[in-house]
Amino acid sequence: xxxxxRRAREKEQLRQQILSAARELFxxxxxxxxxxxxxxxxxxxxxxxxxxYFKDKADLLDSVCQETLLNLLNTLExxxxxxxxxxxxxxxxxxxxxxxxxxxxxxxxxxxVVRPQFQEGLRLQEGSIGKKVFDYLHEIVSECIQQKIFRxxxxxxxxxxxxxxxxxxTLLLIDFPDFPWTEEDTLIDTVIHTTIQGLKA
Amino acid sequence: xxxxxRRAREKEQLRQQILSAARELFxxxxxxxxxxxxxxxxxxxxxxxxxxYFKDKADLLDSVCQETLLNLLNTLExxxxxxxxxxxxxxxxxxxxxxxxxxxxxxxxxxxVVRPQFQEGLRLQEGSIGKKVFDYLHEIVSECIQQKIFRxxxxxxxxxxxxxxxxxxTLLLIDFPDFPWTEEDTLIDTVIHTTIQGLKA
DNA sequence: ATGGTATAATTAACAGTGTTAAGTTAAATA
DNA sequence: TATTTAACTTAACACTGTTAATTATACCAT
Numbered sequence: 001x002x003x004x005x006r007r008a009r010e011k012e013q014l015r016q017q018i019l020s021a022a023r024e025l026f027x028x029x030x031x032x033x034x035x036x037x038x039x040x041x042x043x044x045x046x047x048x049x050x051x052x053y054f055k056d057k058a059d060l061l062d063s064v065c066q067e068t069l070l071n072l073l074n075t076l077e078x079x080x081x082x083x084x085x086x087x088x089x090x091x092x093x094x095x096x097x098x099x100x101x102x103x104x105x106x107x108x109x110x111x112x113v114v115r116p117q118f119q120e121g122l123r124l125q126e127g128s129i130g131k132k133v134f135d136y137l138h139e140i141v142s143e144c145i146q147q148k149i150f151r152x153x154x155x156x157x158x159x160x161x162x163x164x165x166x167x168x169x170t171l172l173l174i175d176f177p178d179f180p181w182t183e184e185d186t187l188i189d190t191v192i193h194t195t196i197q198g199l200k201a
Numbered sequence: 202x203x204x205x206x207r208r209a210r211e212k213e214q215l216r217q218q219i220l221s222a223a224r225e226l227f228x229x230x231x232x233x234x235x236x237x238x239x240x241x242x243x244x245x246x247x248x249x250x251x252x253x254y255f256k257d258k259a260d261l262l263d264s265v266c267q268e269t270l271l272n273l274l275n276t277l278e279x280x281x282x283x284x285x286x287x288x289x290x291x292x293x294x295x296x297x298x299x300x301x302x303x304x305x306x307x308x309x310x311x312x313x314v315v316r317p318q319f320q321e322g323l324r325l326q327e328g329s330i331g332k333k334v335f336d337y338l339h340e341i342v343s344e345c346i347q348q349k350i351f352r353x354x355x356x357x358x359x360x361x362x363x364x365x366x367x368x369x370x371t372l373l374l375i376d377f378p379d380f381p382w383t384e385e386d387t388l389i390d391t392v393i394h395t396t397i398q399g400l401k402a
Numbered sequence: 403a404t405g406g407t408a409t410a411a412t413t414a415a416c417a418g419t420g421t422t423a424a425g426t427t428a429a430a431t432a
Numbered sequence: 433t434a435t436t437t438a439a440c441t442t443a444a445c446a447c448t449g450t451t452a453a454t455t456a457t458a459c460c461a462t
Contacts, residue, residue: 007409007458035448046412048450057449113314116376117233123379153391157383160373161392168369172361175314182358190354191362198399208430208438215439236419247441249421258420 015053017043023064027106031061031114058118065111069129072100076136086143087196093140094166094192101170109174112167137163150199158199165195216254218244224265232262232307266308270330273301277337287344288397294341295367295393298334302371309371338364351400359400366396 021042025034036057040047054060075096083089101108116122124131141159144150150158169191173184181187222243226235237258241248255261276297284290302309312331326332342360345351351359370392374385382388 011410036450037448048413049411051450052410109314113310113372113376117310121379122377124381154383156381157388157391160370160382160388161395164369164373164392165366165396166369167373168365168367169361171314171372172365172368180357181361182355187358187361190358191365194362194396194399195366196399197402198395198397201398201402212439237421238419249442250440252421253439 011053014043014045018050018053018060019063019067022060023067023107026061026064026110026114031110031118061110061115062119065115066129068104068107068111069133071104072097073129073133073136075100076133080136086140086147087149090140090144090162090196091192093137094162094195095188097166098170098173098188102173105174108170113171134159134163144199151201153199161199162195165191212254215244215246219251219254219261220264220268223261224268227262227265227307228305232311262307262311266305266311267330269301269305269308270312270334273298274330274333274337276301277334281337281341287341287348288350291341291345291363291397292393294338295363296389298338298367299371299374299389303374306375310375313368314372335360335364345400352402354400362400363396366392 018039022034022039025039025042036050037047039060040050050060054063076093079089079092079096083092124134138155138159141150141162142155145152145155145158169188172179173181173187182190219240223235223240226240226243237251238248240261241251251261255264277294280290280293280297284293339356339360342351342363343356346353346356346359354362370389373380374382374388383391
């Protein structure tokens with residue numbers, strides 16, 4: 001009975017091999033400049049083998065991004081345990097989100113900029129990791145409103161405003177590293193602080 | 202002596218024809234889904250003719266982008282003349298900026314996301330239109346601070362915070378069109394309003 | 403151990419891409 | 433009218449993602 005399991009294990013192993021080859025190439029050379037043949041040759045399989053494990057190139061990208069999202073989610077969940085005050089949690093979470101983006105800039109862009117472009121009609125599916133990340137943000141914001149710390153704007157909008165701010169500054173810092181930014185941490189803190197203040201007022 | 206001029210005029214005319222055919226296709230079908238052959242057939246020339254006028258497909262998109270950025274700049278300059286109150290001007294400018302991004306998502310992404318990545322070490326080039334757009338923002342923010350409407354944060358940081366907000370929401374709306382956003386205009390207004398409030402407080 | 407079977411991986415091919423080199427047509431000059 | 437020059441097209445190359453058909457491999461029952 002162990003044979004089927006070993007087989008499944010081997011299959012999973014190859015899947016992971018494809019996945020990590022794809023990530024490395026996507027990150028280093030850009031999604032568009034990476035062909036299925038290039039990925040295949042990296043792992044020394046024929047190009048079509050990949051199609052036995054992933055529907056198409058976009059699906060492969062999607063799987064790579066799911067992994068990234070999972071990493072992000074874990075980073076955030078870690079914070080939830082340690083902090084009680086919702087505003088403080090929101091601040092720290094925002095910082096953590098941005099820090100994650102800056103630590104893995106190419107993975108961040110792959111997930112939040114490239115993937116949507118090539119996975120047309122991508123929505124936040126129920127149960128998906130992306131949904132969970134957003135739910136996490138949603139939850140904190142929700143608490144801030146319940147405790148009457150934020151003014152009465154509906155939860156959805158408030159969360160989306162917060163997301164816009166952190167997403168925006170993350171991408172700007174990634175894409176224009178040579179721009180004369182004010183000191184990085186200052187900028188990040190000011191973005192978060194300003195947004196939170198704006199939501200209070 | 203008029204012949205050379207007529208020829209030059211005709212050449213410029215075809216260049217414009219290519220440009221506007223490309224714009225229309227890029228806007229309607231997305232840069233990735235538009236082939237050189239498709240553009241060529243739209244203007245009833247052979248595909249290779251385009252290469253007599255533009256270096257490659259990226260250059261074609263770049264030219265489209267420059268034109269539209271110029272439009273944006275003109276739109277903003279118009280606002281400057283019509284509105285006196287700096288806060289009101291900032292609001293309207295933010296909305297115009299976002300509206301531009303949503304109308305020409307490929308242009309916007311090319312300028313502010315894709316190009317910086319592939320032209321490593323690229324700053325907003327001195328004299329470029331992108332730079333001028335940022336300078337414009339800088340100028341308004343500067344006035345808001347001078348008039349003591351905004352709290353005392355230095356001009357650079359304030360401008361960058363504002364940019365982060367509009368950049369963020371623009372990209373999110375472009376990249377996740379199927380996300381369950383609150384009504385688009387509501388979100389945009391709230392982002393701008395929140396950021397401005399946060400900068401006042 | 404051998405024949406059959408399911409599964410995994412490959413080869414060959416299609417229709418399309420951006421782009422270049424070579425060839426052709428048309429127009430302006432001498 | 434012949435020649436030069438500019439504009440444009442044809443044919444081709446080296447790719448791309450992806451599918452159908454085919455081969456090789458590993459397992460199972462006899």
